[in-house]
Amino acid sequence: MRITITVEEPTGDFQEKLLTLLADHAADIEPDTTWTKERAERLYLALPTNARRIIKEAASRGGYVSADDLREGEEGSLRGHSAAIKRAVDRGAREGWWPDTLELPVQAQGPGFGKVVGYLIPEGLVEVFQHAANKPSRDW
Template identity: 45%
Template sequence: MEITVSVKDPTPEFESDLLALLDKHRTALRRDPGWNTERARLFCEALTQPRARRILREVVARGGEVAADDLRERNDSSLRGHAGALTRVLKRGATEGWWDSGLKSPLIALGPGSGKVHGYRILDEETLAAFRAALNHPPNEQ
């Protein structure tokens, strides 16, 4: 049996009771570790660092992957400053309960592992679809 529960604006008493029930049966629970449109929307809204937002938007707009040279601005060859922003939003989402703490970053840096990156790609096709939907339909347009 599989049960999916989504509760919008629960009362504090209901939330407390539900969390207690889930905690009691935690060994039987399977968490959903993937990206969906709602999680992607929350991630995009919380990602306020301009360079990180631009990288994410470019990766999505280009079908899931972008070369670092395509991201560099004319007078700025550095792409520094975005990795921390992505990590902070990922941690904040776990703290706020938007997703599980094991959720992987939607972006993967391409390159040798240290030093300059060669580009970025999105985690997988499902993640690309979720972020495409989130970026194409912001909450005020829905």
């Protein structure tokens, strides 16, 4: 059985009771963690151009794009480009576009703080984000 519940602006008491009920049955609940084509498209269209480029290039290259490839034609810095993806994922959860259980679809690759060496889209998401990056825009 699959049950989807959306509650807009619940009262504090109702929200508390519902969350308690869900917590009591947590072992039987499977959270929604799937990036669908529609969700990927919505995320893609919510991004600024530079963040879209990361997704488009990584998806078109089988899931990975090097930072050097992205810097071509840029002024050398990718600072802040991938942060826009996290902000858009967080915003989408707040707006109810998708559940807050979705992981970031793009992962920076590198030694840690500082410049990244590339960006990776997990193998299972490449096709979904290829679809999003290549689909003509539409109004939401």
